Amino acid sequence: xRTPMSYLQTLKxxxxxxxxxxxxxxxxxxSYRLANQGLAGICCVSNPEDLIGRSNREFFEPAYADWADxxxxxxxxxxxxxxxxxxxxxxxGRGLWTLYSRAxxxxxxxxxxxxxxxxxxxxxxxxxxxxxxxxxxxDILSTELGEIRSVRQLAERCDCSASQLExxxxxxxxxxxxxxxxxxxxxxxxxxxRRKSPLLETALECGFSEQSSFSRxxxxxxxxxxxxxxxxxxxxxxxxxx
Numbered sequence: 081x082r083t084p085m086s087y088l089q090t091l092k093x094x095x096x097x098x099x100x101x102x103x104x105x106x107x108x109x110x111s112y113r114l115a116n117q118g119l120a121g122i123c124c125v126s127n128p129e130d131l132i133g134r135s136n137r138e139f140f141e142p143a144y145a146d147w148a149d150x151x152x153x154x155x156x157x158x159x160x161x162x163x164x165x166x167x168x169x170x171x172x173g174r175g176l177w178t179l180y181s182r183a184x185x186x187x188x189x190x191x192x193x194x195x196x197x198x199x200x201x202x203x204x205x206x207x208x209x210x211x212x213x214x215x216x217x218x219d220i221l222s223t224e225l226g227e228i229r230s231v232r233q234l235a236e237r238c239d240c241s242a243s244q245l246e247x248x249x250x251x252x253x254x255x256x257x258x259x260x261x262x263x264x265x266x267x268x269x270x271x272x273x274r275r276k277s278p279l280l281e282t283a284l285e286c287g288f289s290e291q292s293s294f295s296r297x298x299x300x301x302x303x304x305x306x307x308x309x310x311x312x313x314x315x316x317x318x319x320x321x322x
Contacts, residue, residue, distance in 0.1 A: 089114070103116040105194065112133065123139040124170060163218065164179070166215075167211070177200070182194055211252070217235075
């Protein structure tokens with residue numbers, strides 16, 4: 081019988097097949113427990129094994145390490161992060177962009193581990209301007225759930241036109257701003273339901289004024305009612321996968 085750790089080892093091996101893929105698992109102390117060659121490259125070490133047991137503070141600027149630690153704390157508290165943009169500098173100070181997702185996984189004898197999967201994005205002035213717009217847009221859509229009334233309103237806050245923002249989403253994320261927002265709202269709802277949050281509280285947090293409209297939305301997105309999803313999640317010790 082395969083263990084959760086063996087599945088993560090298999091995932092690491094698969095990620096190493098792509099030169100742009102970055103993968104790691106960090107424990108509750110913030111130390112790397114698993115890492116792939118992509119992360120080794122960003123940290124400027126030759127072998128991923130050189131990262132095991134070490135902290136990101138050994139490789140990144142303090143402000144960035146603080147931000148990453150805060151992000152991991154939110155993930156351990158139950159937040160799942162999907163398709164967000166990160167503009168960072170590697171251990172030698174070279175800038176790069178990644179598209180990342182993070183989730184919490186429980187391993188035997190090691191609960192609340194943070195699993196991160198990301199990919200390095202192609203460089204270039206025009207591309208990086210697009211990433212900056214998308215970083216702003218996805219941050220807004222993921223935190224101000226249900227508050228953005230139109231793509232035009234979102235584009236104004238990203239200092240671009242609606243058509244430009246739609247092209248950015250299509251080219252980099254293969255989706256639309258509205259579909260991205262719907263996915264973000266559904267993900268927040270799943271995170272809250274796994275924590276056994278009341279249905280009305282979950283609906284309001286996800287930007288719905290009525291529980292009935294939230295329930296219809298959630299069933300359309302997941303195939304389950306909120307109550308059925310919460311009951312199923314309570315029977316499993318697994319966290320939401322990426």
